Amino acid sequence: MSTIIQPEKTIKIFDTTLRDGEQSPGCSMTLKEKIDMARQLEKMKVDIIEAGFAIASPGDFESVQTIAKELKETSVASLARALEKDIDTAWEAVKYAKRPRIHTFIATSDIHMQYKLKMDPEAVLERAVAMVKYAKRYCEDIEFSAEDATRSNPEFLHRIFEAVIKAGATTLNVPDTVGYTTPMEYSSLISGIREKVDGIHKVDISVHCHNDLGLAVANSLAAVKAGATQVECTVNGIGERAGNAALEEIAMGLATRYDYYGIKTGIDTTQIARSSKLLTAITGVSVQPNKAIVGANAFAHESGIHQHGMLANASTYEIMTPESVGLRTNAMVLGKHSGRHAFEDRLKTLGYELSKEEINRAFDDFKMLADKKKTVDDRDIEALLQDDVMNLEEHNKYKLQRFIINSGNTITSTATIALEIEGKVFEEVSAGDGPVDASYKAVEKMIKTGATLEDYKIQSITEAEDAQGEAVVKLKKGSRAVTGRGLSTDIIEASILAYLNAAQKLESISDEPPIRVIS
Template identity: 45%
Template sequence: MDTIQVFDTTLRDGEQSPGASMEVEQKVNIARSLAGMGVDVIEAGFPISSPKQFEGTKLICEQVRTSTIAGLSRAIQKDIDIAAEALKKAANSRVHTFLATSPLHREYKLRKSKEEIIEIVSWAVKYAKNLCSEVEFSAEDALRTEKDYLAEVVDAAIKAGASIVNIPDTVGYATPQEIEEYFTYLREHVDKIDTIILSAHCHDDLGLATANTLTAIKAGARQVEVTVNGIGERAGNAALEEIVTGIGIRNDFWKVRTNVDPSKIYTTSRLLSATIGYPIPRNKAIIGENAFAHEAGIHQDGVLKHRGTYEILTPDYVGRKSNNIVLGRHSGLNGLRSRLKHLSIHVEEETLQELYKKFLEIADKKREVYDSDLIAIVSNFEEEEDNTFFKIEHFSMYLEPNTQPRAEVTLRIGEKNKKASASGDGPIDAIFSAICSLVDYTVVLEEYHVTAISPGTNALGEAVAVTTIEGKECIGRASSTDILEASAHAFVYALNHFQFYLLHSNNEHKES
């Protein structure tokens, strides 16, 4: 049975989702979780695009040693040089360079002829091959490129030394039949194509990313490019959890396997969701809360008699355990350390003591701490540690019949405390209004939601506040057993993200 390489681009293509950007340490934690799952290749970033992308890629190379680490680059010398430099300390590295090939891109974006494109592809792959042992080439917008011309481009990339050639459906336009036709055509018309790995990278604009990726496997692809929870540009990418589980459950049909441990899927999915503040839809395949729920009487009766009547996989298969209550107020530091290790969550020993204090605060409030709670605690602990220019020292809420709710807030701004009170249409509006009155920025709350992380009336609630601050989108998230407290902290963390952006922008301006 052939093994399909799983190439995860959550930290590159996935991070390009609006509001999904991560701090460097958060990216490293996600990378560790991906490596713990058994992901073959982790695309750590686009190093040339920003100092943060370069630093994140470099740090992942130093701290994640079991997966190949890839860095994206355009087919430009400076891009390739920077990517190779960021990847220098990786145990296994890959420069992933790309150039568009479709008529639309050739004419309107690149303004280059077919011959010029092939010359650039040959040069870029050869140049990258001198700097990195493994090179992947992607023909951007391949599925809207003429088949015969795409075959010429792929042939040029192989002759130049590419080990992997990616055939992306960049805009999610293709159908499964077209995917099969393209991959079959390339295998029949490109010399020495059997000496390299063909890769599929499908977007979900028409909801076909999973179907297209699986079809590509049937047609000869031996690498799939995916993201956790399917995040990515526009409607997103093929979802790792859907591809891996689809192959695993139906290997009788696909007749391939992956190296990914499916029992780690749920933890990684929740960790990403908590990190970027993207809630998982309840009806999301594999990982949504309703994926294993049965309400219809006929379904319930069938499942009680035999799970296979209406369930094609068990929750345990993807790491969803109903009995994952493992920690409480009497759990010691070693218990916390052990559970974090089981969840493939790495925390530096020097910060574990502080995290343990935060864990005990939550455990005192809700007694039983679920894995999902623990993931949120870790994510929000990092958020709090990294962003502390603004901090809520105290807030009170006054609710009386027939009057508007009123909030009083004490906010630390730098080294000074400021107080304010405000009324609002509801308690959340009052809290946000009080905080806004203490800052000099124009802040607009674009989106707000609260999600229960774990079961029970004392569940940890996660609040996400999507804001526009002086025209810049900033997202804050926080969790607490008190949703008003979580909401206030989420809003303040959005302010901290804006402050970090200002500081970072000023530093870059000084350096330039």
């Protein structure tokens, strides 16, 4: 008797960090940061990257188009409302991609149709079909989203899905736009779509869950179990309001519980930690220590009972290994006597593939840091590399030359700051409420951003008194809000660098507020 081998079930991972994720307050990214993040997502082997909402602003269009040209393998999608001008613009942005996708949407719930669209259901259905057909003239891969699907009438949802399949849609998205549904309800909705929509087995069923009730990942996994073949998610779960389903939790949930789901993704899970850290470095938004998969405490065991079990057998309290998500343990530390060969070997072990020029710059930064610290561990190296990736110094219009601080609890703090601005050196002195405030006031005298300091925080990269400090500032001017980052063993220097980094970003972001959508 011959054995029939069943094909392995896989689902697609659709990453919307650069579109839905960037809509999180304070998570705006520059063009270069979006490209760096897109490259990392491709390295992690996501199937589709939603690079943005092309018609939202000239900056969004440029970023989608640049990413489409840049990526080598991953599909690149742009969101578009069910309007001809949106679809035209989306195509102009993604047409250079190796695998372009147009993602168009329209609301289908009664509340959205009545109060937002002011259209009756038949008009919505007619518009959806017409716009899918219109998009189909441009490319083969068309995704259609029924906005607020989980609060829509299931019968109407079935009708509109059946109609857009006939019109040429290749993926149907069933978004839980406001994070309203529960796992059992969502599973039932997906099962109903699979059973009652004619032609559904020709297309992918996608799910896009928001986390308003803390159920985005649970709902997504329930939908996968019910037959969804694509999951839309973001790194670190960033996104509107309470965020989206977290990519790392979806990927590791399916990988760790393959015995239950029997479904795989194409994600290279060893790139998860780096993707999370890169996004944090770009946005300045850290994950909480107890965040699943990528939190600082995700693999920490402090309880004596847990530690005893871990020493006996790691699987007693660890259902996945740190290495499986790209974290390394018990790594040798480097110091000022470590040579170039050891440094390059560490970069390779960490999974970095850098050009000769990038290695030279990173090694120079490493040697400077090693002169200030006894030991340099992997977290220090990764922080340096993220610093280089963001080019905080080299391509910044503003370069810190020197600073002198006078501060104490019995005197008014003063700061003397010298900056190089487009080849000329300027120096200013200012007093302030503490050394950081004084430094920022002195800097403002020279660069005159006119921005408001919305947030400031400092944290250490590693332990001990010689740790590097990472400063993050958020500046806001009009509709523009940006996050800057600075790194140094001197926290005042890190703070000044973060402010200068944010000031540079302010100049690269348009004053015109982008069109924002929730899907």
